[in-house]
Amino acid sequence: MPFDLISGKFIPEKSNIWRDCVDGFYDWVKQHIEEGAPLNESDHCGDPPLLLAAGNGHKACVQLLLDEGADIEQRNMVKFLVEQHADVNAIDLGDNTALHWAAMRGHVEIVKLLLQSGADRSIRNKQDKLPVDLCQPCWSNAYRYTQEVLAS
Known part of the structure; x- marks a missing residue:
């Protein structure tokens, strides 16, 4: 568990709040946001909260983060980097x-930006x-457009 069951507090060294939040933890995530959790900062692996929640299929938490x-x-972020x-x-x-x-x-x-940047x-x-080999419909609905950009 990403949090201590007794105190109910998040333990950052054990987990990542955004990756491990499941839609059942919606209220817990909401409380964490209300306590000032940064919404647009990346974690120790370089992933922002929205990317982690979306990438792990947590729709309710994604909507909360967007709201x-x-x-x-x-x-x-890629442009900045x-x-x-x-x-x-x-x-x-x-x-x-x-x-x-x-x-x-x-x-x-992002593919276009990366290619323009070398x-x-x-x-x-x-x-x-x-990279072009990874453009598959199982990963993204936009795979065909990405293939076209990489193939040109």
Whole structure:
């Protein structure tokens, strides 16, 4: 559990509030927001709350975050990182780049921004996949548009 059952307090070193919140914890998440939880700051892995809640299918919590002012424009964060000279070809533990993740999620505008910023579309991950290989309907409804951008 991400929180102490006795005190009801969140234990950050044990979990991530946004990733581990389930729709059944809606009231708990709402209370955490009311206590001043930052809505647009990234966690220790670089993920903002809205991305974590959405990526884990917590619809009620996503709606709550949006209602409370969470930034839906994630490409703004990518643009900021690129402007701060982040390495657009940095890899994670699975040898995925930001381009792999953006392609898989169907984030067409982020894919365009990364490519314009010098992202290498020929980097393969540990599964020997190129970013374009990850454009699949099981990951995103926008996969076709993302494939077109990566193929051009």
